[in-house]
Amino acid sequence: MPGGRRGPSRQQLSRSALPSLQTLVGGNLGNGAGLRNRSSTSVGLSAPPLSALITPEPVRHSRIPELPLDSSLLFEFLLFLYLLVALFVQYINIYRTVWWYPYSHPAASTSLNFHLMDYHLAIFITVMLARRLVWTIVAEVSQSSGRSLVRYVVLIAARLSLLTMCGWVLCWTLVNLCKNHSVLNLLFLGYPFGVYVPLCCFHQEGGKSQTTPADCDYPADHQQTDLTETPFFRPRDFLFLLRENLREQFSSAPHMPTHTCPPHTHTHTPELIRAEVEELKSDFNRRIKEVLFNSLFSAYYVAFLPLCFVKSTQYYDMRWSCEHLIMVWINAFVMLMSQLLPPSYCDLLHRSAAHLGRWQKLEHGSYSNAPQHVWSESTIWPQGVLVRHSRCLYKAVGPYNVALPSDVSHARFYFLFHKPLRILNLLIWIESSVVLYQLYSLLRSERWNHTLSLGLILFCNYYVLFKLLRDRIVLGKAYSYPVSSNSLGLKSQ
Secondary structure, three states, rough: OOOOOOOOOHHHHHHHHHHOOOHHHHOHHHHOOEEEOOOOOOOOOOOHHHHOOOOOOOOOOOOOOOOOOOOOHHHHHHHHHHHHHHHHHHHHHEOOOOOOOOOOOOOOOEEHHHHHOOOOHHHHHHHHOOOOHHHHHHHHHHOOOOOOOHHHHHHHHHHHHHHHHHHHHHHHHHHHHHHOOHHHHHHOOOHHHHHHHHHHOOOOOOOOOOOOOEEEEEHHHHHHHHHHHOOOOOOOOOOHHHHHHHHHHHEEEEEEEEOOOOOOOOOOHHHHHEEEEEEHHHHHHHHHHHHHHHHHHHHHHHHHHHHHHHOOOOOOOHHHHHHHHHHHHHHHHHHHHHHOOOOOHHHHHHHHHHHHOOOOEOOOOOOOOOOOEEEOOOEEEEOOOOEEEEEEEEEEOOEOOOOOOOOOHHHHHHHOOOOOOHHHHHHHHHHHHHHHHHHHHHHHOHHHHHHHHHHHHHHHHHHHHHHHHHHHHHHHHHHHHHOOOOOOOOOOO
């Protein structure tokens, strides 16, 4: 009204009447809550930490059912059976004959050229493929041994007899192979082990956490092994290092670590989450290394090694044999991935990734008018907060962020596991592509060995694809189910 008292303008209300976010979260540089105003000067007001004023949204986890998983002994038996079928298929592709010709023009009296096969090589490959099955049988029998002295002695004798028989067969086949083949061919027999020793035995992951979080229940021997490994580790005893790596190679996967959602009021929660992520990264990398080596090992001995011992005067379909090599490697890779990375383990990685969070790096000059904080390792940052770390600006992406902004491994861990079905979807896509391609090849095949090979391999692939699709359907419904307020993920199920 004219002549009356004028109220505050909209600009004055926005600047003085309402408390700003800068006043709320303050500029305590010591605890990582320093801000920048429009003139790019830090505000020196003392205030509580950001996590005390803006509480991050609690991380809610979906509960998944316990899906049936093949035991170690059953899985090794199925894998060994599949590799034997693939080896038989490769021998058919190499030594096939035209046995259906009329008797007036006999090309061969049998379907395969058995006189050209090297039985010592076939036995050697079979024993090498059965190494995991034999060691699993030995481990299962050793774990089921009772306190009876007589039973213990019998088990020890049976284990030694089994290992001695396998060693004797290997030596016998090697001696006969040395008599009939050149040195160059013999070098192909141990090539995978020659690659495994320098790449896996001497490779030690550095930067591991020196303390194991209390919220993760790891085996005691696993903790001691991780504590002794440092970035400056050097192998002192080659035989001891080789024996330990071979023991890990032959033995089954260790017990899966458990994850417990940390309380949001704990002062050391960010450190515990980052330490847990480091442990899970090491365990995941070890499993991936085992999958890659064993899948390549299987494909090498099943599909490649028989080609190295074929006589130069013999003809075989090189394209089909190479295609079979690739298919064996892909199928072995998917089978090992589905066994060593079960749904419960992927859910464990997903829970840790949800607590870890991720930071998005921004360009200089962007968000210049928004509040910017100095990143602190003891602060739980909510979604959308801008922080400065190592002269770079980052934006919190996840609802719960404790990751190191400049650590690429943390960003990679969140990208891989923040969606719990990412790995399972990838395996289904790979296996479905293989099955569809084999069905297409089966429809277009004109040779009897191609039809027989594809028919046998497809039966094995159907079983693997069925298990993957079953897990995908069940887990898809479990993760799509809305999470209730009483299941805040305080304890993993």
